[in-house]
Amino acid sequence: MKILTAIALIVAVLSGSASAQHPPYDYPPAIEADSPYYRIRYEGSSEPGELAFPVAYTLWVPPGVKQLRGLIVHQHGCGEGSCKSGQTGAFDLHWQSLAKEHDCGLMAPAYEQPEGTDCQLWCDPRNGSDAAFQKSLVDLGEQSGHPELATVPWALWGHSGGGHWAGGMLMLHPERIAAVWLRSGVPLFEQVDGRAIKPHALSPAALQVPVMCNLGTKEGVTDKKGRFAKVWPANQAFFEKMRSRGALIGIAIDPRTSHECGNSRYLAIPWLDACLAALLPARSGDALLSMPKESAWLAGLNVDAANAIAAMPAAKYSGGLASSIWLPNETIAKAWSQFVLDTNVADTTPPPAPRNVRLVDGELTWEADADLQSGIAHFTIERNGKTIATVPSNGKNPFGRPVFQGLQYSDTPAMPLIGMRYTIESSQPAALSDYRVRAVNTAGLVSQSP
Known part of the structure; x- marks a missing residue:
């Protein structure tokens, strides 16, 4: 029955009638796309080779940026719940801090995949999602006043099926990509659950793009029989295939999680920051730079972090290169070492202080940028x-x-x-000078007084 239902849903999608069985994905009023946010949505298609599912792309552009230097794509995973979660990706303050640091846009697609249908219909970019994505860059570039969006390089982050998509895009467009972070999903070369797939071709250009494979230890490392036990063998095979040919690729095993993303952003964002700092050209439109070899560190691949070969400068590494984890520099090597041990990546810098604190009719409001290293945990009043x-x-x-x-x-x-606001009780003083708002990052550090 489940198989027949899945087949019926796929037929419904391909025939354009899926919306009759599944309500359309909603966009809550709190996230309507007003500047600096922009959104474009395309209907699904029944034409062969075109994207079967509807998709909405939401873009955030850092206020005041004159020309974008790149685009960071935050790609959700498979299934209706994960797809709906993509609606808020561009509104993430922590990811916005990374985009702002490098004059990049932040994009979050939301594929409207009905539950029970084949995720490969979108997470294999050759099934129409590559073409839809690139079309969105042209349309959102026009909508936002940034036509350069259609040609700037990409930094791709993908979770699960989003990792399949991001890795597939690496195979298709390595010359456009600055870096790729693959959380619990890698591009597919052989088969999926017994189903044959068209293999990706691995080009020499893809070997020059920094890649990090990131998964939870319960995805086949320590738990070899669970739902996600096949994730580790797929990651290991992909890593070995890439690294044996000299690819700039690493593995970061999260010691605390299964398929959920856990604390991975506290390594992913600094890692992408390091890659973008090294590779993005100063002027929008120029070609990507090459990753400096002299700054690289290497570590030995070992699923047991306590017994792994410690990270060290590449020039001092004596282990086999084919099984070595590539890391862009010393700072990231130290963060990686802490992440694979307990995920508690250290941070010694306080977050930016909130700004534009206002008091109107008993309500305090403010604005704030997230700390690039540790984001925002909460605000204190x-x-x-x-x-x-x-x-x-x-x-x-x-x-x-x-x-x-x-x-x-x-x-x-x-x-x-959630909004940056606090309602003052009527019995409390209501003069702005009586109040201060401070940001606290997830490392527990407090901002200075604004």
Whole structure:
């Protein structure tokens, strides 16, 4: 029955009638795309080779940027829940801090895949999602006033099926890609659950693109019989295939998780930051630079972090290169070493102070940028030097460090989006000079007074 239902759903999608069986993906009012956010949506197609599912692309452009130098794509995984979570990806303050640092746009696609249908219909970019993505760059470039969006290089982050997509795009367009982070998903070369697939061709250009494979230890490393036990063998085979040919590729095994993203962003964002700093040209439109060889560090591949060969400068590494983990520099090597041990990547810099603090009709509002290294855990509200509240009051995150916006399974903010505001009780003083708002990052560091 389940097989027949899945087949029926696929037929419905391909015939354009899926919306009759599944309500359309909604876009909550809290995330309507107003500048600096932009959105474009395309219907699915029944034509061979075109994208079967509808898809919406949301873009954030850093305010004040004159010309974009690149695009960071945050790609969700498979299934209806993961696809819906993509609706908030471009609103993530932590990922926005990375985009702003490098004058990049931040894009989050949301494929409207009905539950039970074949994820390969979108996560293999050759099935129409590559063409739809590139069309969106032209349309969103026109909509946002940044036509260079159609030609700037990409940094791709993908979770699960999003990792298949990001890795597939690496195989198809290595010359356009600055770096790729693959969380729990890699491009496919042989078969999926017994189904034959068209293999990707590995070009020499793809070997020059920095890649990090990131997965949870319960995805086949320590748990070899669970639902996600095949993730590690796929990652290991991909890594060995790439690294044996000299690819700039590493593996970071999360010691705490299964398929959820956990604390991976505290390594992913600094890693992408290092790659973008080294590779993006100063002027928009120029070719990507080459990764400097002299700064690279290497570590030995070992699933047991306690017994792994320690990371060291590449010039001093004496192990086999084919099984060595490539890391872009010393800073990232140290962060990687901590991540694979317990995921508690250190941070010694306080977050930026909130700005534009206002008090109108008893409500405090403010604006803030996330700390590039550690994001935002919460804000504290002080009255006359004494902390009276935190926003949110009980921040939670079932997948890792509590964060201000909360996190869904595919590493995107929870819905509805939380606002930067605090309502003052009528019995409390209502003069702006009595109040201070401070940001606290997920490493527990507090911002200076604004």
